[in-house]
Amino acid sequence: MTSLFTGSHDSAAAPSPSSTPASADAPYLQLDGITVRFPGVLALDHVSLEVRRGEVHGLMGENGAGKSTLLKVLSGVNHPVSGTLSLDGVEQQFTTTKAAIAAGIAIIYQELHLVPELTVAENLMLGALPNRFGVLDEKALVARAMRELERLGEKIDPSQQVKQLSIGQRQMIEIGKALMRDARVIAFDEPTSSLSSRETTQLFRIIRALKAEGRAIIYVTHRMDEVYELCDRVTVFRDGRRIETFEAGAGLDRDRLISCMVGRSITDVYGYRARELGEVQLQVDGVMGPGLREPATFSARKGEIVGFFGLVGAGRSELMKLIYGAVKPSAGEIALKGKRVRFATPRDAVRAGVALCPEDRKQEGIVSIASVSDNLNISCRRHFSRFNVLNGRREAQTTREFIGKLAIKTRNGDTPIGTLSGGNQQKVILSRWLAEQIDVFLMDEPTRGIDVGARSEIYGLLYGLAEAGRTVIVVSSDLAEVIGITDRVIVMKEGRIVGDLPKAQATPDALIKLALPR
Template identity: 80%
Template sequence: MHDANDNAIVAAGSSTMNPPDAGKVPPYLQLDGITVSFPGVLALDRVSFAVRAGEVHGLMGENGAGKSTLLKVLSGVNVPQSGSLLLGGVEQHFSGTKAAIEAGIAIIYQELHLVPELTVAENLMLGQLPSRMGVLTERALIERATQTLDRLGERIDPREQVKNLSIGQRQMIEIGKALMRDARVIAFDEPTSSLSARETKQLFKIINGLRQEGRAIVYVTHRMDEVYELCDRVTVFRDGRSIETFDSMDGLDRDRLISSMVGRSIRDVYGYRSRPLGDIRIEAKGLAGRGLAEPVSFNARRGEILGFFGLVGAGRSELMKLVCGAERPSAGEIELDGRPMRFSTPRDAVRAGVALCPEDRKKEGIVAIASVSDNLNISARRHTSVARWLLNERRERELTTEYIGKLSIKTRNGDTAIGTLSGGNQQKVILARWLAEKIDVFVMDEPTRGIDVGARAQIYELLYGLAEAGRTVLLVSSDLAEVIGVADRIIVMKEGRIVGELPKAEASPDQLIKLALPQ
């Protein structure tokens, strides 16, 4: 269906990454006045959005801003009530996802759509498997899959089952599917949220190659650094509207970009508040274990937000698991208020007043199919249950209502499955769980990963509130601006070691990066 527009694509694809006459290149993908509404909700309000062939166009905005709805319009899932969608100047009307695919549109969702039990080759060619007289042609299948993998620069056995691949490799298979269908518009939805630094670098290389081929790339992300590194232009959505398109990333001030997204400045997002600090609440002495290259010691005071910064593999998460009893240390000890403690399990740590909000929210922090109420009350039930085995449903409802209100958790009610909530609201439920437990030391491992700027500001406000109440926060973050903006003191880790410690007044991006980078 898209073959008629190939000449326009090829012509645009001959441009360089930032061609001098980019403003004169007509858009290949164009949406004009798109409106999508559901019962009681105006999801997209007369949205206009355009992407040129041969460019990577960033799409940013808070959760609920309309980004996901726009992707569903592109994929044929949502049919707009008004407005038009054009590809290469030709208006399109998608009756479903098949029509969008046939028109040359591919969406690489954050939750990958692969069949784990099938092979790499079978997933790559799902829906278009080569056959002769109804019988699968194995040789042709492997040959075509190998060609695509080579094009992606991936050394993956096409006969390997997808379930045995890493997250990064699976994402490359999704991109391979788009290439095998010769998609001209490829949209990426938070593609690096589960990738390592190496996998992210490889992904960017692939996306730059797609740009050179003249494909129109839509790149949805919350990560500011990625937009500046990868994108040619960026459009901001807010409250279901397309607010502003910035036609060049060169010289675009980050504060202006954030203000466009949330209606306030970056200073308001972090909103740091100083406070008096109390005595030492928690101290690690010579702590050793898996992921650490040498024994580690540190302390944190009551009312303090202690930041831990480092690159992927620095040992920060491994250290936090030792602190919280998720891993057993091979040496060293934890002291709380000067008293030695031994945590054999996370349960021991929780009972002592130390709790972990883990890096992988979905895998380690929540039970996705369970309700908000069940996730919030799951730990506090040891206090509220009758005779240790009979649930106190009235008390659980009260706690759920209390913390939904206190933390402004956006959910229909406590019976809603937590897996349907945004990342920021899931994080609030995890925090509410430990607030209901009367925890004193909150270990926050990447608390804002995958969370939009507006929700981040709410999480930071909650952390300041904990600190002002005399509680201690250990904040692990790979977001340089975040750790500088929120922490009172910053510990830098590299290759399983503590390599530096800086008070807030002395911490700068250059200093932290210099400490964190390998020699």
Template identity: 90%
Template sequence: MMSSHTASSAGTAEPVQAPSPALASTEPYLQLDGITVRFPGVLALDQVSLEVRPGEVHGLMGENGAGKSTLLKVLSGVNQPAAGTLSLGGVEQQFTTTKAAIAAGVAIIYQELHLVPELTVAENLMLGALPNRFGVLDEKTLAARALHELERLGEKIDPSQQVKNLSIGQRQMIEIGKALMRDARVIAFDEPTSSLSSRETTQLFRIIRALRAEGRAIIYVTHRMDEVYELCDRVTVFRDGRRIDTFDAGAGLDRDRLISCMVGRSIADVYGYRTRELGDVQLDVKGVMGPGLREPATFSARKGEIVGFFGLVGAGRSELMKLIYGAVKPTAGEITLKGKPVRFATPRDAVRAGVALCPEDRKQEGIVSIASVSDNLNISCRRHFSRFNVLNGRKEAQTAKEFIGKLAIKTRNGETPIGTLSGGNQQKVILSRWLAEEIDVFLMDEPTRGIDVGARSEIYGLLYGLAEAGRTVIVVSSDLAEVIGVTDRVIVMKEGRLVGDLPKAQATPDALIKLALPR
């Protein structure tokens, strides 16, 4: 049986339809018992048992590779277990295909959305179940049903427009709509907020709370602890393919205990802050102005220093990093690097001067997902060992092998497509790209977004190593615990302005939030 600790209440939902007495039962609707999944040489799930009740948001947490995704694939019919049983409403099920799982009322909403961009919103909502009359698409019924579902979701979207024209948040709502139109009783969300804005996240949470009130059994996979405290009723921790424990979520759940369950060490060990001697000013930004800023930005950072940038979505942090990096042209101000004025017309100029950016959107701006680890790692430094525009494949392979070893990148070899790696390992490849160059200033925009706790600890260790080698590291993060735990001081931005510069001793959660919130 699962253990349960520290009673608490979930976040307050907006007024919605009350669940029926039958749906409000405390008996589990989804029950997994002794699920075991084996792949060649890997025990992916080891005797895992899990219960999800009707009207419950049940969080799943754990490092990448802990078994969360494999469990969702069992639930969706992609993977068949070697042992164990799966029951819905007390009836044992055997899903040999995804179609069978969908027919039984199971929906999985993955990070990578399964929509057809060229089709309309209405067609995507009813994909596989398009209404027809005498074998011809019934467009009137299709439009009416789609419009009804969009109104239910609270989305003002034209059902006739193509999905490719929608934002990420709107596309996610279409995925949820597909699940609801199939009357799914079990809905699993896999890292749903990783690409959403603050407004879209608020909307998503409203929908999930409404689904909970309707009595649906909801699984919510996340790396973000704040979401567990705000949204989930219970949370189950996985590690190395095993269920470690299940807790009641809420304010009474101790964060350190939760992290310790996930990675086997304390929260202090995860951040592992290390003091160091600081040198002279390495980067000096004076009066820089450009798109995304409302006032000229002025700050400096020293050799060996890790400077944090904190603020709410839209504060202008990422925009400032792109102005420094030359990705966006400043309209005013000057930048001094190691005591010498510099002007970056392009990012190439910045890299050659010793400034690199690890962007916020890793998949869209940081990697070429279909290219290999080696190609992604060497994409900048290959100019050093090519002659007459002819690539030196042997040198590139050696460089890739060297940094795969140095940074412990988990990949079969340098030829593996980078898109198949975990987020943490993709981030290590991007760091390796710049370590192969002569970089003095690292601009790290959300360096651990979508990365599990264990991989975060490794990334932090790499950042400390850079600082100890005399490099300057700037960490832009919306994770309050991260920006406090890793940096030497924190600069706060609000609505396109720099509004505070606090040394570590003064950078408390209350102080940072007070500066970051609008008046």
């Protein structure tokens, strides 16, 4: 098989895996007794792990289980206080990320490390820009970038600025940047969290090709279907410890895997709770705007959880932003509790009782460098101020109240929210709106990048909102999720609403048939 990377760039490549000893079962990467401590925290507790050549080894566990810490040990960011790391039987000590890269380690993190103002080509070749006599060789730069984009199956202009790309396209550029190094050990941290189904298919093709070349692949994911489809083995982490390693495949019991991850048995992750529904609380009539090809009309009742399903680009997120006032609709009407409303801005929506938890939590949902308290109170603090003077005591009280109510895992309200796990960040965003008088919650991909245990907690919060008479709209690309937690599923395709199915009729086959393009 032709390598994905043959001729992709002119820099010195790491030694090929094919030059290593022939035993396929011998581990290429071996971690033995790795322990990492942070102030007051035992992040990894004597963790041992082996990854073979030509293997896709899955890592699963709740947020904070130690998976990311392990990847940072591999990349030279975190330094263990004890334990050894070996590549092909040779012990290694990575004191810097540069040393790890030189040894053939590539880590593709969930949080993107791109420079938005630079072009696609410049980001792909960052750190190895081609030059002639000390001057950037733009022709060579574009040519190399074009070759790499072709291998990734992406039709992107290499001269386009990264900030102009979609989230999924940026993720593929991050992957391409790491793959150009011809690494022998490649770790993927939740790589599909922002990808469309087409981009996910392309990624899996790339990973399978790397596997066929004998590379050692580590694949961190919360998605069980990906483990069954892609991984040869899967190791479960919990509380900084390796719990168990399973052979993946059809014989791997899903309930046992979940039990290992969360330390308890979950027979039904979604825990659907039926409830009485009230009168119509939100009515959308003929709303039209950017991202939609036809006017959208639907209603949602008090106490109802309505799902929106569709492929990436179907117009679901765009419709939520039109309802919320983040984007101005060109036509149509919105009514709350039978009264027509018009939102010029999201502020108008919030004050009327409509809130949005956006898909891109990092960029649109939180201020990552600000504290948990600032993020939680950013909307409701207007209630705590008088003559533009904040009431710090009431704000602190609200923060403590919701940290307790939603069991947010944080040291205190002063902790920067960017240091929290995805599930806890989502809880802070929910707390922000619970501190307001919100009747309609628009939840766009509420569990993206969140582990199975935190998902179960988020679902419980959504059921609680519905049982209190709130209306919850959940946009999700996770078919099992949208079927499992909603009372009704609305399907969108190519900017149109094409189906509205009650729970009894919302089967996987029915939803997929409606969602797929003609």
